[in-house]
Amino acid sequence: MDNRYSISSRVRIARNIKGFPFTDRINEADMASVCDIVKGALGNEYSYINFAALSPLKKRAYVEQHIVSPEFANAKNKTALFINSDRSVAVMVGEEDHIRIQAFAEGLDLAKALKYAEETEDVIARAVDFMFDEKIGYITKCPTNIGTGLRASVMMFLPATVNSDTVSAISSDLARNGMTIRGVYGEGSSSFGSLYQISNNVTLGLSEEEIVERVTKIAENLAVAEEKNENRLCASNPDYYRDDCMRALGILRSAYMISSSEAGTLISKVMLGANMGYVDIDNKNNRIYRALESVFPATLTETAEKTPSNDRERDIARAESLRKSLA
């Protein structure tokens, strides 16, 4: 499958356990019980992280890796995180809903992510009864998630298709199909690194498979458009784009200090150039994007050999990491 434009797929299932209040009105003891119930249900195949007890830095690193949501990192309740061995499934307990199962797959493969998520759901369901109603399906704290409780999303690299001029038109087009597009990093129209997330809004009245099919279809259409637009864009001034990409790679491979925003901009240029064949760089499993993901501030601070203590040291550590991963 052509994964040049679809970086990763993610499926999230929201569930609540019958007999407990929602997380906004739950008391400490009940929330702890919910964590324990899920822990008991998931057993040893998932490693348990007492998320509430982590340092703010560690929490933020999980957010940067998209393993947990920012809401989860900021939750006031007791929170628990469960991750399976290959990190394809993460279960957040104590986010907006009692349980949020997230499953990930490389490239555009929502069906695989859905399969992982549903397998994990089945494991939990053996031990608990979820809130469910014959008419409106699985009951969630927010009515926007009711029914399947399913959010299927694809992270896409769309530098030539989505920009501040086109985002509003694309947004309304997608909204008509019950979908949303948003910048993966940053808010609103301009997205850092030209990375966007396509996901469904509608969770009720469509089956899980139908939702996944629809989001997949939209992602496929966007990928076709992006390929066309990249070709057109670069054909308008091939020397310029080739030079832009080669320079970007040159900086990434030789800089001594680099900020995350500069790294994001340069990585985006290299990704575009790699798609166009301007540079000979292996981009298997979206290696170029992964290089970016590992140099966000909290992640970098967490993983660096010598913990950087200020921005300057972080910029030095970031440049070092990028030099290695893009060598």
Place this chain on the structure above:
Amino acid sequence: MLCQKCNKNTATFFYTETVNGKTASYALCDECKKKFIGGEGHSAADDGFEKLYNGFFNDSFFMPSLFPSSVLFGNADMLAKASGSVKKCPSCGASLYELTNAKRGFCPECYIAFSDELAPYFKNMHGSYLHKGRRPMSQNVTKTQTGSDNTSKNDNSNEKELAELREKLNEAIQEERYEDAAKLRDRIRQLEA
């Protein structure tokens, strides 16, 4: 054209949305636009389309216009107001108005207590109000209840008729035959009682 909200000022903001094949148009004056959608210079592109988009759903003002003959929703609310007894969720005390206008969050019981009244709200939000897809593996699920299990083994013919009626109700709402929908809803309630 006058503003649909205040009926005083001239409308300067026009918005048409098509959600799941249904088109609705709004005309607002500057003040009402600011009040209900956001300040000046607020375009969808500036502020994330989602915010604007969701804003329409959460706003009571848009609800009546989306359901011009909303037997299921508007009348029930108006009747309740007229008789002086606004229906509340037995568990948390929230009213339908508070829930559908984001004044209060739902509790699990709210969904059950306002099961019928929420149908058009869900229809507006999701294009449907009937679940399709996964169900719990265990068979101890009972309809529209969270606590007692006394109806878990209802007789099958009732279940079948209910399923058919719900399907018909769905069709009636989709085709905007609200009088029929009200009758079907009453019949469903009878069977469920």
